[in-house]
Amino acid sequence: MISATLGVEHFSATHWKSLRYFNLYRFVVATLLFTSALLYPSAFPILSPNQSLQHLALASVYLLSTTLAVLLAFRHRWHARMQLTASVFVDVLVMTLLIHIGGGLDSGLGAMLLVTLAGAGLVGEGRLVLFYAAMATLALLFEHSYRALQHDIDVAGFFHAGLFSAGFFAVAVSARLLARRVIANEALALQRGVDLNNQTLISQRVIEEMQDGVVVLRRDGRVKQCNPRARQVLGLDSSREDLLAEYSPELALGFVEWCRSGSDDVVLVHVPASGMQLRARFAPTESSESDVLVFLEDLGRLQEQAQQLKLAALGRLTANIAHEIRNPLSAISHAGELLREERRGETYERLLRIMLDNTRRLERIVSDVLELGRRDRTYRELIDLRATLPLLVEEYLAKEALSADVVRLELSGVAALCFDRSHFHQVLGNLLGNALRHSQRMAGSVRLVACDGKADAQVELHVIDDGEGVGEGQREHIFEPFFTTHHRGTGLGLYIARELCDANATLLELHASRPGADFRLLGRSSGCH
Incomplete structure (x- = not known):
């Protein structure tokens, strides 16, 4: 396509290629005319010796002009309209002079103008094409009129010139219409090629990422x-x-x-x-x-996704149930505390104790379930394990009335973890409770080991007990909700601990299971926010 921006003319690559081919054709024609005039002047028997010299001079000038046009078309991609107009003007002038020297249209050189106008119609714009046809028509009519003034008026010759002039316009317009259609089809094919390439790239990327x-x-x-x-x-x-x-x-x-x-x-x-x-x-x-x-x-x-969906649905269901049963559960617990004040015998006391114990167990389950609803509200901060772990262990052992040497701390490396502080207390409490429940409760039965991980800024925190460990058949279920091996357990401790670790971008896994259980937190000591 041809367009103008700020007075600078731009041709598309297709137009430039057409212009180069057009100038190459002109160069070939000029070379043939020059060679025939130089080596075979007898090829034009209608020319006199003087006219043969004129023909040679004219062919020489035409060859030089076409050579310059070819160089400009290949070396300088600017002023394309001017280059095309100059080329057509030179062709019209040279061919008209050759027709005049050759004795008029009977020389057969008028057909060369038709080819020139056809080529210009394929390259140039619509208005310029009409201008080129008009220029060729005026040149031909002027030549015939000049010939008529020197000799007798030939009506048949004027009619012949008129037919040629009509042919100029017909060829130029037809070539231009054909060029427009070719350009439109080429642009459509190019756009479809681009669309196809884009679609191919997208499809390939989708398939690769599947x-x-x-x-x-x-x-x-x-x-x-x-x-x-x-x-x-x-x-x-x-x-x-x-x-x-x-x-x-x-x-x-x-x-x-x-x-x-x-x-x-x-x-x-x-x-x-x-x-x-x-x-x-x-x-x-x-x-x-x-x-x-x-x-x-x-x-x-697929099974893992189904399990995650199942657990998510179960979590939402239990959270809704927990909200609904918490109020009546509190009422039952309060009523049981009031009944305890009455003394009605051992059987009455035993039944009341069973009721209150199970009420507290249900209250613990409800609290654990509701804790899951707060897993996404995290504020991660850098927790210094050297300062935090001793306080947490001391508080937990005091609450459980256990000896201070049951839990042993082993800290090394950075010993700092990015975690929400309240979530960390909940996770560590659950892991310690699980470890103490299955340990022998002797000195050093539970070990808390903090050390650097294998990767940079990685921290490992191990909670290890000296119990019997986790059986092979239980490993894949250990983090499922409501799965427990203890008659007093709720089956939610490890599940909640893993959910809170996931919310804090920390991995909780059963690292080893025999002898004893080794639960490992794998987190980072940097990038808290």
């Missing part, structure tokens, strides 16, 4: 393409097209069965390379080679 594996299979069972997730779960080599059976025989059998039956059923397979259980789904494509898409989902991840 959590599910995507594999493109040929009908012979060879892997054609796959995304990074599929390479990870199947152990594929992206540099070659291997048979799927080499990586997962079960998936290959499922693919053969799908090709035979065309069923939409999901196939459950085991992958030896990664040890994962996958759910595979096959889908045909409309490609020319009838490739097949295979979507791979990690069953472990």
Whole structure:
């Protein structure tokens, strides 16, 4: 496209290429005219010797002008309109003079003007194209009029010149209309190419970032393409097209069965390379080679997501229930305290004690559940474990009426943790209570070990007891709500501790389970806010 900004003219790359080809054509024509005039003057038998010299001089000037036009078009990408207009003007002038020297339109050189105007119509603008056609028409009519003044008036010659003039306008306008259509189609094709490239990049990025594996299979069972997730779960080599059976025989059998039956059923397979259980789904494509898409989902991840949704729903439900039962529970507890003041015998006292103990247990469960509602309201600060842990341990042991040497502190390294202070007290209280409940309650039965982690600014805090540890069948359930191995436990302590650690960007895990249990907090000593 041609546009003007601040008086500076700009041609598109396509227009510049067309202008260069146009000038190259003119250069070739000028070279042929010069060569014929120099070496084969007999090629123009209508010319006299004097006219042959004029033809040679004119061809020489034309060759020099076309050479200059070619250099300008290739070396200087500015003033394109001026370059095109100058080229057309030179062509009209030279061809008109050649027609005059050659004896008029009978020389056959008038057709050269038609080619020039066609080329200018493909490159130039609409108004300029009409100007070029008018310029050629006036030059031809002026030449014929000048010839008529010197010789007898030839009416047939004027009619011939008029037909040529009409042809000038027809060729110029037709070439311009064709050029506009070509330019529009080229712009549309270019835009569609850009859109297609953008869509390809987006689709490629989406496929690469997908959590599910995507594999493109040929009908012979060879892997054609796959995304990074599929390479990870199947152990594929992206540099070659291997048979799927080499990586997962079960998936290959499922693919053969799908090709035979065309069923939409999901196939459950085991992958030896990664040890994962996958759910595979096959889908045909409309490609020319009838490739097949295979979507791979990690069953472990799906189960984990389902478990998280289940726990979240359970947490919301229990929180709502806790709000509803707290008031009547307080009333029952208060009534029990009033009844204790009456003395009605041992049976009455025993039943009343059972009621109050269970009321306090329910109150503890309600308090733990409501504590979960405050997990997202965190204010993380840098807690100095050397100053905080001794006070917390002393307070807890005093409340439980235990000896001061039951819990032993081992502090080293930075011993500082980014955590919400109230959350830290809650987490440590739960972990200490769990450790003391399962320990032998002797000197050093529970150890609190704070040390630097393996990564920079990483801190580890271990709560270790000397109990029997956690059985293998209980490890995966230890952090689930309401799971407990103690008859007096609520099953919420470890669950709440992990939830509060997650809210503070700290990992709580069962590091070791035998002998004794080792719960580890893995956090950071920097970046608190």
